[in-house]
Amino acid sequence: MKEIGANGQVDYVEFNVTDIERSKQFYGDVFGWVFTDYGPTYSEFFDGRITGGFSSTEPVTPGGGPLVIFYASHLHETQKKLEAAGAEIVKPIFAFPGGQRFHFKDPDGYILGVWTEDD
Numbered sequence: 001m002k003e004i005g006a007n008g009q010v011d012y013v014e015f016n017v018t019d020i021e022r023s024k025q026f027y028g029d030v031f032g033w034v035f036t037d038y039g040p041t042y043s044e045f046f047d048g049r050i051t052g053g054f055s056s057t058e059p060v061t062p063g064g065g066p067l068v069i070f071y072a073s074h075l076h077e078t079q080k081k082l083e084a085a086g087a088e089i090v091k092p093i094f095a096f097p098g099g100q101r102f103h104f105k106d107p108d109g110y111i112l113g114v115w116t117e118d119d
Helices: 020-031 075-084
Strands: 012-016 034-037 042-046 051-055 069-071 088-096 099-105 111-117
Touching (some): 020 042, 075 099
Antiparallel strands (some): 042 051, 099 111
């Protein structure tokens, strides 16, 4: 069971999606998320640390909102998995102080990032 985080920590991320099953397949295949369905219009995900949800009751807002960034211990391997799952890489791997990251577009058009620390 998920623990409640400390005040001010990111605790839940929710995506409006057009196809919940497609989103579950995409994120499950690439990141290994597990899901709990709550009816036909909502599925909760758990990534091992943070919980969130996929909802089909509101319009998709691709590219909007804050940039959600995932951590990956193997950046290039994760990029290959994303591309194999149909993601579009919209910003190739680049260095920043403390690591490297890239940005991708998921099946609903959300722009997300993946990072790893410097080797």
